[in-house]
Amino acid sequence: MKKLCMVGLGYIGLPTAAMFASRGFDVVGVDINPAVCEAINEGRAHFHEPDLQMLLSAAVSTHRLRAQPEPIEADAYIIAVPTPFREGNKPDMTYVEAATKSIAPHVRAGSLVILESTSPVGSTEAMAATLAAARPDLRFPTLKDNSATIDVHVAHCPERILPGQMLRELVANDRIIGGMTDACSKAAQELYANFVSGRCHFTDARTAEFVKLTENAFRDVNIAFANELSMICDRIGVDVWAAIQLANRHPRVNILQPGAGVGGHCIAVDPWFIVDAAPEESRLIRTAREVNDHKPMHVLNSIRRHADRFKTPVIACYGVTYKPDVDDLRESPALHIVEEIARWENVKILVCDPFIEALPKSLVANKNVRKVDAATALKESDIAVLLVSHGSFRQIEANQFLNKVVVDAAGLLSAPRRVEDAPRSVSRL
Ligand SMILES: NC(=O)c1ccc[n+]([C@@H]2O[C@H](COP(=O)([O-])OP(=O)(O)OC[C@H]3O[C@@H](n4cnc5c(N)ncnc54)[C@H](O)[C@@H]3O)[C@@H](O)[C@H]2O)c1
Structure with missing residues (x-):
């Protein structure tokens, strides 16, 4: 053996x-x-x-x-x-x-x-x-x-x-x-x-190292394009999800989906290894990193604008992991967004994520943050912030968010729906 x-x-x-x-x-x-x-x-x-x-x-x-x-x-x-x-x-x-x-x-x-x-x-x-x-x-x-x-x-x-x-x-x-x-x-x-x-593809060690970094930089750059579109669309009043869906009907266009940012141990990290090795030459890769790192701030600004309309808003945050259907919190933009909101005065935060058993360490000391299930989040919140497209969240009917303000950074409400099912106000990011 x-x-x-x-x-x-x-x-x-x-x-x-x-x-x-x-x-x-x-x-x-x-x-x-x-x-x-x-x-x-x-x-x-x-x-x-x-x-x-x-x-x-x-x-x-x-x-x-x-x-x-x-x-x-x-x-x-x-x-x-x-x-x-x-x-x-x-x-x-x-x-x-x-x-x-x-x-x-x-x-x-x-x-x-x-x-x-x-x-x-x-x-x-x-x-x-x-x-x-x-x-x-x-x-x-x-x-x-x-x-x-x-x-x-x-x-x-x-x-x-x-x-x-x-x-x-x-x-x-x-x-x-x-x-x-x-x-x-x-x-x-x-x-x-x-x-x-x-198949096993043979190469030398240096090329193998670069191939892996390249794969993650490719993903990062393409996600950055989608995230940049989402911020442009937010400014000019276009539904980014619908725009991407239609653009992808072009036979040679395949735009990825935007999100709350880019997290995890890999895509948010590895492109920097290329930038570090060749800073002068890696302008696109560096910019993509910066665009993706900026996206949580854009989502936060949108939440802030909506929250300012309430005296003590109850904000339900759907998802804190770095991507759908995993329990990994590393470099999570969703978690970063919740941590920032938790610093605001006069807000109550309900964290809803079926993949975590308890509040992440970075949130436990905040008295204004509670972990709740999806039903409680729906019942008690004024603002629903959709951060991660977990499978169970995709099952929630859009009309459940009626009478709520929704900030949808995960595209959960992006499917075409009847006008009367629409929430009171949706920011699609
Ligand atoms: N997680 C992914 O999806 C993924 C995908 C592809 C590549 N990678 C890469 O794989 C590597 C590992 O990632 P991960 O996600 O498994 O990390 P991880 O943090 O989940 O696990 C790493 C483990 O190594 C242990 N450790 C640290 N130093 C050690 C040492 N000197 N001796 C023994 N154990 C030690 C840690 O305690 C930890 O349990 C990283 O380089 C990552 O970029 C990760």
Whole structure:
């Protein structure tokens, strides 16, 4: 049985670890967060993802997966730790560096080390150099010599699975395999072949790093276009959702949907890695980031205008996660909007989100914020702010919002409807 060490057991690491365990690997998951290890060893997934709980329970109960704070000797290591940005929109590679140093004493001749974290170009080389410095007894690859004899294979294989469909996409998606050398690519591909049915596309580590960043920058730029349209339409009095729907009837136009902004660990972060590497040349990518970062402010201004018409408005905020049908709050524009409203005087806020059990930490201290269900939000609010298009919100009939002021940043009321079903006032953002 092959031994795999998965370093980082979050949204990417845990499903991947459980998947390898389901294919007969002996998996040791490593996480520096003791609560994460404890939950996993009890067979509990520490976040919501369809079917993950089932896969994890099976992996833990058959002793194929266990979690611990320290790495061990293994045939393969996969690093999937956070790669956020720090002040000045600079990549923060401290987690990857710490993870690399933690596995260095355990790596041996024949090991394969894969960086899955989304990383700036050059990170895999830096990882190999860190390992080489810590282990002068072993030969590591360099980009300079493709045919050199090496003891440890090193590759970058970025992850592109979609939260909410992670397990299906882990198997079905094509993968980019960026080995430091051809032999490294081959070793990485052989590992993923244990469950990947999509095609594996071979390239070098630097190109693989750039491809992943490019994918997220592409999404960001296209969402920014939709968000910019939404702000233009708001100013000139056009329904952006209807306009986009009609424009998309053009055979070569495919505009994405606007929203409350762009959040999550990836699209809101990774384009900055490109801007940081080539600031002069990345003008479009930088501007897209700025447009998307500005969108929550635009939504807030609209809410403010409506709230000013009430003495003590009760504002129901529908959705706080960063996107529909997930429980992930990272970089969430919806949460950011609610946090800002909570600072206003004389407002009461009802937070309604079926994907969170309790108010997020950043809101618990606010006495004017309550978590409620959708029915209570409908009953008690003056203003409905639609921030995230969760499936259950899409079931709410538009006429339920009759006699309410609605700020619709999620397009929940965008479907064509009868005039008499329309809420009192709707700002479609
Ligand atoms: N979440 C996604 O949808 C997604 C998709 C594609 C790529 N990615 C990328 O994958 C990487 C991981 O993202 P995530 O969403 O899984 O992050 P996460 O925050 O959910 O999980 C990371 C885990 O790593 C642990 N950790 C941090 N430092 C560690 C160390 N030195 N040793 C062991 N564990 C450590 C943390 O405690 C945490 O549990 C990031 O680079 C991200 O950009 C994420």
